[in-house]
Amino acid sequence: MSDHLRVVCPSCHTVNRVLRERLGPGANCGSCKAQLLSAHPIKLSAANFDRHVESNDLTVVVDFWAPWCGPCRAMAPAYEQAAAELTAQARIAKLDTEAEPAIAARFGIRSIPTLIAFRSGREVARQSGAMDFPGLVRWIRANA
Ligand SMILES: [Zn+2]
Numbered sequence: 001m002s003d004h005l006r007v008v009c010p011s012c013h014t015v016n017r018v019l020r021e022r023l024g025p026g027a028n029c030g031s032c033k034a035q036l037l038s039a040h041p042i043k044l045s046a047a048n049f050d051r052h053v054e055s056n057d058l059t060v061v062v063d064f065w066a067p068w069c070g071p072c073r074a075m076a077p078a079y080e081q082a083a084a085e086l087t088a089q090a091r092i093a094k095l096d097t098e099a100e101p102a103i104a105a106r107f108g109i110r111s112i113p114t115l116i117a118f119r120s121g122r123e124v125a126r127q128s129g130a131m132d133f134p135g136l137v138r139w140i141r142a143n144a
Helices: 049-055 070-085 101-106 133-143
Strands: 004-008 015-019 042-044 059-065 090-096 114-119 122-128
Touching: 004 049, 042 049, 049 059, 049 090, 059 070, 059 133, 070 090, 070 133, 114 133, 122 133
Parallel strands: 042 090, 059 090
Antiparallel strands: 004 015, 059 114, 114 122
8 A cells, every 4th residue: 555645635626645644734735735634624516526536545525415404504513523533534525515416416415414435536335314423423434
């Protein structure tokens, strides 16, 4: 296995190659200097979705949600907390299915919230329905 990980910058979406042991709070994007690890869920859109899902060597977990969805809004603080807890273990991201219906359709999202874990661009796990913080951490750890 390579000692380098590809990590997509959460700010400018440049693909960085980082030594595995360097990936921590001090790792910055070579292009825009932003921190490569984010303690907050990254907002994905049609413009950057494929880049993040396919070019990260970290597992990417995407919360498919919508602003009108009560359970999604109820889960948001726990998801935010999970992103802070699992910063170096997985890429935690969100996709607004109302703003990006084509991506939701591509993955056959029928109910929200739905979480999908992607590894090297491939879906490896999917879970529908809101989870609490311990549930989220457990699920993400199990699939990262
Ligand atoms: Zn950057």
